[in-house]
Amino acid sequence: MSATLSRRNALAALSGLAGAPILSMFDAEAAPKAYTLMPQKLTDGVWMVAGVPEAINTANGGAIANISILSTSEGAVIIDTGPSKRYGEQLRVLAQSLTGKDVARVYLTHFHPDHVFGTQAFPAESVAATEGVIKGLTELGEGFSAAMYQAAGDWMRGTEVVLPKHVITSSVEDIGDRRLRLLRMKGHTASDLAIFDEQTGIIFAGDLVFLDRAPTTPHADIGAWKVALANLGGIPHTMIVPGHGPAEDNTRGLDQTRVWLTEIDAIIGQAFERGLDMTEAIALPLPEWTNKIALARYEYERTVMHLYPKLEAAKLPKVGGRG
Ligand SMILES: [Zn+2]
Known part of the structure; x- marks a missing residue:
């Protein structure tokens, strides 16, 4: 142990003189981790790299969200960049190898860290997001970064908020031969981008849709979210790529997300009305069907923890004539 430490000290001192590469050459533990990105072909020219149905941890490196790659005559289009710089770098290489071209455009669907922290690997001019996403990243990005380093550990090395x-600003963008409809919505966060690809009829829903994995709600407005789901459902489509869970050619993701939000909101609202405290609300049973949903209990608990304070605040008597 002490031998290791002194070797490290010596190497650290050496690297101070001769540069960092010497340290990493000798220190196997410091070798950067690599993600296993397995693209799933959805149709000609469209791939999804599926996220794992887990919470962010040091084993999955935060690779829990679905990432999409589209081929166009002008270059690759990427939807969301993943959880870290390392992920983004691998994603860029993957997109180049799948499409045979460099990346022409990157879209960010919303500001959550599992979707945006690979952005560093792409030229900032090529990365498109709504004003709301940029505002969210400006305000919350450093906090997200700290939380990601905490949860995912070494995978995050070198990752910065970009x-x-x-x-x-427009609702349509042509990238080469592909026309994409940019659907600016809200509900999962204050600004959610869904993308409709006219060529294939696929909706890339970002985290407005979850399938077989419980929705996350830390920045959600459940009422607005249900409106967004109804609007997405009104668009004739061939397939939906959810932010988390399998891509399918049916409305299961839309339906399941809506039912989850409705039922969880009702359970929590009723618990509050009955005067249960937060711990009691967290212990309530969930609907039977949610047993088949990954992270149902985990996300329910998290939702109680941020909805309860809001319900309590709303019940407090208003002061100062703002009533
Ligand atoms: Zn997500």
């Missing part, structure tokens, strides 16, 4: 430079 702000997109292309602000989405």
